[in-house]
Amino acid sequence: MEFSSKLLEKAVNEMSQLPGIGKRTALRLVLHLLKQPKEQTTFLSQALTNMREEVQFCESCHNISDAAICDICSNAKRDRQIICVVEDIRDVMAIENTGQFRGIYHVLGGKISPIDGVGPSQLNINSLVDKVKLGEVKEIIFALSSTMEGDTTNFYIFRQIQDFDVVTTTIARGISVGDELEYADEVTLGRSILQRVPFEKSFKNN
Amino acid sequence: MEFSSKLLEKAVNEMSQLPGIGKRTALRLVLHLLKQPKEQTTFLSQALTNMREEVQFCESCHNISDAAICDICSNAKRDRQIICVVEDIRDVMAIENTGQFRGIYHVLGGKISPIDGVGPSQLNINSLVDKVKLGEVKEIIFALSSTMEGDTTNFYIFRQIQDFDVVTTTIARGISVGDELEYADEVTLGRSILQRVPFEKSFKNN
Incomplete structure (x- = not known):
């Protein structure tokens, strides 16, 4: 791919470092940003930088968090x-x-x-x-x-x-709610029979 | 989607503004950046911002360019x-x-x-x-x-x-080089017959 602009080329190259984003997709995304107001690019860049610099991992459960202990771990x-x-x-x-x-x-x-x-x-x-x-x-x-x-x-x-x-x-492993039995793989179907549950428990919480 | 971090949420929201990038894909991309060295996010953000701020459109042909006149237009x-x-x-x-x-x-x-x-x-x-x-x-x-x-x-x-x-x-519209005739759409095939070219010209420049 030959670019008419080094700035464009650099943006496409960085964007295509992301998993599943090839050069063509990266070019499409970058050209989209060019057509949008400048603020959109600024917001995106700042959001990514802020997140990468400031996000923390909960010291207790290692979940992503804005504080040393995440909301779930600190919830009484x-x-x-x-x-x-x-x-x-x-x-x-x-x-x-x-x-x-x-x-x-x-x-x-x-x-x-x-x-x-x-x-x-x-x-x-x-x-x-x-x-x-x-x-x-x-x-x-x-x-x-x-x-x-x-x-x-x-x-x-x-x-x-x-x-x-x-x-x-x-x-529990088993057949998904709403799935047809005939299309389930045999390992899952086998387990769901071996690990069957009492009928009166099966509609709890649903 | 409920996020455990506002910083993460903001990054995902901005990322999912891009065309063809849904919330799930945006989350996957952002989590990937979190696993990479901080520099990768910095480089990406800077490349996007620089491009959006500084890129120009050629005054003559409107192609993207790093200068007022693009390399193609200024090429003697x-x-x-x-x-x-x-x-x-x-x-x-x-x-x-x-x-x-x-x-x-x-x-x-x-x-x-x-x-x-x-x-x-x-x-x-x-x-x-x-x-x-x-x-x-x-x-x-x-x-x-x-x-x-x-x-x-x-x-x-x-x-x-x-x-x-x-x-x-x-x-010229016609059958792509290497394509099978039987799979071509009829409009294209019809045009390629009406607009046939002298045989001795057909392998020029190939």
Whole structure:
């Protein structure tokens, strides 16, 4: 791609560093900004810079936060004895959206994945184990995706906390609400039969 | 979407103003920046701001430029008597990439499209007509996309310059090089038969 402007070229190059944004898409986005009032570009740049410079990670759960302790961890109404272990802050947002969980979270920041060079030491695992060792936790809920890496991470943590007085659970796997049975994959369908629940419990909270 | 950080929320909101970037994609991009060194965000923000503040449009052809007159217009080797009319600077880049055109360009900045509220006065049409009136132009090549709006724009310009001593042409429409005939749409195939070229000319410049 040959550019008629070095300024344009630099903007496109930086924009195309973002994942999933190729040079053509970057050019389209940058040309869009050129057609908009200057303020839009200023606001975007400032929002990104401010966020990158000032955002913090909660010292307790490692969720993204504007303060040293996030809103969820500092909320007196949340049950500190139940910790939901998730991979990413997007998972926190997804679970919060359901309005069904009143405990707190622990954000690992990824999954153990030797292929990608991610070992346990790069994840926020030790701080979770420390919480359990302090004896203040009643239940740990694993809410990682059920992939090879997710299962590995679950087991790695489980082995470090199994000797302590803590209940470990995982979120239920099964057929999505509204899904047709015939299109479900067999592993999910198999599990949903093995882990069937009493009928009178099945419409609770729905 | 509920965010645990106002800074994050603002960054995602600004990012999702870009065309084709929804809230989820914006969140993915912003979280990616958070995992990268701070410099990447700084470079991106600066590149966008610098571009928006400092980029210029060539006074002659309206192409994006770092100077008052762009590199193509100020290049003594280009033929100023042949002007290729395009919609967008991306079209200039595409034609430049072919290496087949030695004239100069005129970037309209869009097409006449009443539905989108774009009339002739919002496009760089007058400056093109002025160039023709000065009598310095030998040929105008229309290289707009062959849509209703493109054709309308071509005709609008054509009617204003037809009384002057200038040749008007359009780029050839036909079957793409390498395409199978059976998959071509019939309008294109029909035109490519009506506007057939002498065989000995067909492999020139290829």
